[in-house]
Amino acid sequence: MKNILRPALVLFAVLSALTGLLYPLAVTGAAQAVFPHEAAGSLVQRQGQTVGSALIGQNFSEPGHFWGRPSATAPMPYNAAASGGSNQGPLNPALAGAVKTRVAALREADPTNTAPVPVDLVTASASGLDPHISAAAAQYQAARVARARHLPLDRVIALVGQHTEQPLWGPLGEPRVNVLALNLALDDAR
Structure with a gap:
């Protein structure tokens, strides 16, 4: 059970950080850099x-x-x-x-x-x-x-x-x- 649960939780945490934090921050930052008026x-x-x-x-x-x-x-x-x-x-x-x-x-x-x-x-x-x-x-x-x-x-x-x-x-x-x-x-x- 431990062998299955641990990789699943690690994958969940990594994907959550990538798709829930890093990707939105990158897109928002790029939008503000390229189109600051529109992004605001x-x-x-x-x-x-x-x-x-x-x-x-x-x-x-x-x-x-x-x-x-x-x-x-x-x-x-x-x-x-x-x-x-x-x-x-x-x-x-x-x-x-x-x-x-x-x-x-x-x-x-x-x-x-x-x-x-x-x-x-x-x-x-x-x-x-x-x-x-x-x-x-x-x-x-x-x-x-x-x-x-x-x-x-x-x-x-x-x-x-x-x-x-x-x-x-x-x-x-x-x-x-x-x-x-x-x-x-x-x-x-x-």
Whole structure:
């Protein structure tokens, strides 16, 4: 029994140290050396205060801010501890009802806007934490934001253009806008 138990315990201790301590420390150290900003959570600082992360969406609801994708996290939106989608398929009546409610809220917030509502403004991302919206979703909201902030529409559209990121992989994907970065730029434009 002793001949079997001792090697098993030694192997358990060695593998635990390798996979539970050394490997995570090595990966964390490499990440901090190569990508220090990203490894620290891509935190966005403003006047010495952390105002958010470039990787996690925030719940903007004021008319003078651009709104992000709906969040599927509960009990509060953009809760990184509860990341996950709603798991509702396209034929699910709950999803159809939620989309109708969101479209109605967007129409109520800007009754003069008769353009089609971009899909990413009424559907949550797979993680429920997406910090980006499509360039079309930002353009859709530009008039409402300009009116609420008493800014010229062309200035708001120019800010959207300045904060539009091209797809990482060229033709794969579409241009996107980080909502937090755009809203911070709007706050500075006052």
